[in-house]
Amino acid sequence: MTKPARVRFAPSPTGYLHLGGLRTALFDWLMARHTGGQFILRVEDTDQKRYNPDSVQFIFDGLRWLGLEWDEGPDKGGPFAPYVQSERREIYQQYAEWLVDQGKAYRCYTSEAELEELRAKGQPYDRRHRNLTAAQRAAFEAEGRSSVVRLAAPLEGKTVVHDVIRGDIVVESASVADPVLLKSDGLPTYHLAVVVDDHLMEITHVLRGEEWIPSAPLHKLVFDAFGWEAPAFVHLPVILDPSGKGKMSKRKSVVEGKEFSPFVHDYMQAGYLPDAMFNFLATMGWNFDGEREVFSREEAIERFDVADISAKAAALPFAKLDWLNGVYIRQMEANALKQALAPYLARDLGLDAAALLTDPRLDALIPLIRERIKLLTEAAPLVDWAFATAGTITYPNPALLIGKKLTAAQSVDVLRAGLELLAAVEPFELPALEADFRARAEAMQIPVGSFFAPFRVAITGRTVAPPLFESMVVLGRAETMTRVENGLAALTSFAAE
RNA sequence: GGCCCCAUCGUCUAGUGGACUAGGACUCAGCCCUUUCAAGGCUGCGACUGGGGUUCGAAUCCCCAUGGGGCUACCA
Numbered sequence: 033m034t035k036p037a038r039v040r041f042a043p044s045p046t047g048y049l050h051l052g053g054l055r056t057a058l059f060d061w062l063m064a065r066h067t068g069g070q071f072i073l074r075v076e077d078t079d080q081k082r083y084n085p086d087s088v089q090f091i092f093d094g095l096r097w098l099g100l101e102w103d104e105g106p107d108k109g110g111p112f113a114p115y116v117q118s119e120r121r122e123i124y125q126q127y128a129e130w131l132v133d134q135g136k137a138y139r140c141y142t143s144e145a146e147l148e149e150l151r152a153k154g155q156p157y158d159r160r161h162r163n164l165t166a167a168q169r170a171a172f173e174a175e176g177r178s179s180v181v182r183l184a185a186p187l188e189g190k191t192v193v194h195d196v197i198r199g200d201i202v203v204e205s206a207s208v209a210d211p212v213l214l215k216s217d218g219l220p221t222y223h224l225a226v227v228v229d230d231h232l233m234e235i236t237h238v239l240r241g242e243e244w245i246p247s248a249p250l251h252k253l254v255f256d257a258f259g260w261e262a263p264a265f266v267h268l269p270v271i272l273d274p275s276g277k278g279k280m281s282k283r284k285s286v287v288e289g290k291e292f293s294p295f296v297h298d299y300m301q302a303g304y305l306p307d308a309m310f311n312f313l314a315t316m317g318w319n320f321d322g323e324r325e326v327f328s329r330e331e332a333i334e335r336f337d338v339a340d341i342s343a344k345a346a347a348l349p350f351a352k353l354d355w356l357n358g359v360y361i362r363q364m365e366a367n368a369l370k371q372a373l374a375p376y377l378a379r380d381l382g383l384d385a386a387a388l389l390t391d392p393r394l395d396a397l398i399p400l401i402r403e404r405i406k407l408l409t410e411a412a413p414l415v416d417w418a419f420a421t422a423g424t425i426t427y428p429n430p431a432l433l434i435g436k437k438l439t440a441a442q443s444v445d446v447l448r449a450g451l452e453l454l455a456a457v458e459p460f461e462l463p464a465l466e467a468d469f470r471a472r473a474e475a476m477q478i479p480v481g482s483f484f485a486p487f488r489v490a491i492t493g494r495t496v497a498p499p500l501f502e503s504m505v506v507l508g509r510a511e512t513m514t515r516v517e518n519g520l521a522a523l524t525s526f527a528a529e
Numbered sequence: 530g531g532c533c534c535c536a537u538c539g540u541c542u543a544g545u546g547g548a549c550u551a552g553g554a555c556u557c558a559g560c561c562c563u564u565u566c567a568a569g570g571c572u573g574c575g576a577c578u579g580g581g582g583u584u585c586g587a588a589u590c591c592c593c594a595u596g597g598g599g600c601u602a603c604c605a
Binding site: 042043044046076078079081082140144147151154156178180182195198201202203204207209211212213214215216217219221222226241242243244245246247249267269270272274276277278279315316317319321322323324325326342343344345346347348349350351352353354355356358362401402403404405406414436466469470479480481482483484485487488489494495496497498499500501 | 530531532533534535536540541542543544552553554555556563564565566567568569597598599600601602603604605
């Protein structure tokens with residue numbers, strides 16, 4: 033085992049939590065747990081314009097849903113509190129000033145319009161205020177110009193940043209065009225805040241998306257300016273849009289008629305299991321051993337190593353997520369599945385979640401649907417009939433009550449025969465029901481599939497439903513017979529037309 | 530445009546110079562099982578971007594090309 037790592041997930045609270053962010057947090061967490069270190073949550077809210085007050089809660093909810101509890105963070109404190117950058121403003125200002133005093137940074141008075149001119153020409157900042165005299169600065173101040181603090185980056189030589197998964201990244205130091213460290217509103221830019229905080233919070237490994245690679249040399253230069261040792265950089269491959277074009281956007285994308293959301297909360301709503309999402313996200317850029325696809329959190333912690341992460345950007349294989357979710361549902365204990373299902377059934381069927389948990393019908397249905405659903409939200413349409421009353425099961429298309437390759441008249445006979453059996457069968461349980469129905473199907477020389485179909489539609493109102501006799505048992509004799517009678521009536525009048 | 534990163538089946542990936550006839554998973558197709566639908570079992574389709582090197586030997590190392598991606602803000 034390696035040394036305990038201190039890693040942080042440092043999202044900007046600008047909206048919903050993104051799957052890409054969640055994957056980064058997952059790797060952070062995995063690394064912290066693997067090394068016996070700490071996982072820190074830090075909120076990087078230095079951009080006033082994009083700040084969204086609800087999103088801190090979205091971040092908390094998403095991380096906790098996946099089971100990624102942090103050791104230090106805004107809501108739980110820690111030795112390096114506060115963990116919200118807007119509350120650390122003075123710290124950054126002090127460090128920025130120190131840099132200016134040391135000649136490692138300088139005040140720049142260039143106006144927005146002047147900067148815009150440069151940008152229009154495709155030029156980077158030209159360091160025009162790098163060597164201002166005291167008098168020039170005083171003149172700008174007198175003019176009432178606002179200023180920012182810029183890093184005085186080296187004018188020659190190369191800067192080397194070591195990335196754990198890609199090796200050395202080398203750039204011309206001069207290409208780092210004296211970036212802004214402290215904005216005119218007194219808040220730091222990401223580049224200053226991230227360096228100061230990572231140092232102060234004793235972060236050992238910086239895990240973040242590869243879109244940060246271009247600014248890694250600049251961060252290295254800031255660490256150098258302070259005389260601090262930089263943490264290890266681990267730039268994670270970006271997650272591509274399912275369409276395969278560009279990185280996954282901040283909005284839903286539609287591929288072949290299917291909608292894919294990049295936001296965690298949509299997956300929470302849609303009935304995905306945290307364990308499945310955990311497993312799924314862990315294989316995005318990392319893999320268990322090349323053979324196994326399904327593994328537990330503990331197993332992942334045991335094997336995880338940032339050095340094994342792939343450098344290749346990839347699109348999320350959502351079909352695989354659905355499959356994995358099904359695998360996890362099938363693995364669940366009946367009671368655990370019931371607990372997980374209840375809120376979704378309550379929501380979609382208009383039932384009371386607490387009452388559902390003590391409803392014997394749900395207990396009986398769980399084993400029947402466990403292998404038929406990939407998402408928790410798929411349960412409702414499979415079991416809605418069980419919680420409905422006979423009258424609400426209608427047959428808008430009575431033709432569906434006709435078994436395959438049967439005539440309407442034959443189906444009527446089948447339902448009548450079934451009614452007879454249902455009245456007499458004893459006990460009203462699976463083996464007896466199945467034996468009686470099979471025997472009758474054979475006696476009437478009708479294939480079982482065709483014989484059973486009318487009953488399925490009569491009692492559930494659907495052509496696709498859980499196994500027939502188990503469903504009858506859930507309903508009980510009286511309810512089952514009422515529904516078959518209703519179906520028979522509907523089919524009879526349909527056949528008469 | 531400039532700078533940087535990446536490159537194995539449709540997708541996610543294994544592969545760190547000989548064990549590669551390139552493995553696994555999802556998807557798709559077929560068959561089996563079967564009471565619908567699933568689940569399950571079996572089978573199949575399917576890839577080293579191209580070109581140069583290095584080497585006895587290259588998917589693996591180097592170079593170039595090509596393709597894809599990222600960044601290019603007083604946003605992160």
